[in-house]
Amino acid sequence: MTTAEDTVFAYWDACEARDWERFAGLLADDIVYHLPQTRERIRGRDAFLRFNREYPGDWHISVTRVVGDGRRAASWVTCAVDGEHVPAVSFFDLDDDGRVSVVTEFWPEPYEPPPGREHLAERYPAGAVV
Amino acid sequence: MTTAEDTVFAYWDACEARDWERFAGLLADDIVYHLPQTRERIRGRDAFLRFNREYPGDWHISVTRVVGDGRRAASWVTCAVDGEHVPAVSFFDLDDDGRVSVVTEFWPEPYEPPPGREHLAERYPAGAVV
Numbered sequence: 001m002t003t004a005e006d007t008v009f010a011y012w013d014a015c016e017a018r019d020w021e022r023f024a025g026l027l028a029d030d031i032v033y034h035l036p037q038t039r040e041r042i043r044g045r046d047a048f049l050r051f052n053r054e055y056p057g058d059w060h061i062s063v064t065r066v067v068g069d070g071r072r073a074a075s076w077v078t079c080a081v082d083g084e085h086v087p088a089v090s091f092f093d094l095d096d097d098g099r100v101s102v103v104t105e106f107w108p109e110p111y112e113p114p115p116g117r118e119h120l121a122e123r124y125p126a127g128a129v130v
Numbered sequence: 131m132t133t134a135e136d137t138v139f140a141y142w143d144a145c146e147a148r149d150w151e152r153f154a155g156l157l158a159d160d161i162v163y164h165l166p167q168t169r170e171r172i173r174g175r176d177a178f179l180r181f182n183r184e185y186p187g188d189w190h191i192s193v194t195r196v197v198g199d200g201r202r203a204a205s206w207v208t209c210a211v212d213g214e215h216v217p218a219v220s221f222f223d224l225d226d227d228g229r230v231s232v233v234t235e236f237w238p239e240p241y242e243p244p245p246g247r248e249h250l251a252e253r254y255p256a257g258a259v260v
Contacts, residue, residue, distance in 0.1 A: 074204035
């Protein structure tokens, strides 16, 4: 039986391989892709495929973690693009056929810590392997 | 049996209630709290408790989603603070006793979408219920 975790691993694998036919096979026709940070929403497999195919830059995805249960999953991936490594966090809903029907995705950017907690937190250098 | 999902719901519930004794009971002694965006790391239950207790502002947490499997889980919560609603995404590792031993947390901030995908994405107003 294919689990939600398997599906999410396959999703990122097809994405990284630019295997859009395989990628499309994992998606519901009426998939909704939601980016709360920019308040953008993309509806439907065709538009979502085009968004991914047309995404600029020589980007490469490596999966850091996937956790799934039933028809839901979350992933944390690292996207290498133009010499930078940026994390992305996604929440997935699968439909009754096990296809991805909703993806809600966050692209958290670096920021400076607010003052007042230096006594509790250590800070490691940019680019450190952690 | 307590699942990772149950533990994460209890974690946020105790946090929101400022019930630091109950919160502490869910944590491993050697918990590591990791904030990749600021490159901060907080080690140990005492420091992590203090970080939470001292966190400024009249913040309130509501859980949007938790997904867990075995000793791992992810959550997406919404933090209401000073009239704003900001998402936080956390990945949890539990130790053999079911206590939270690693939390990796992201606080994704709003940003403007890059140009070139207006033909694919609809955009909804700030503050819209989605």
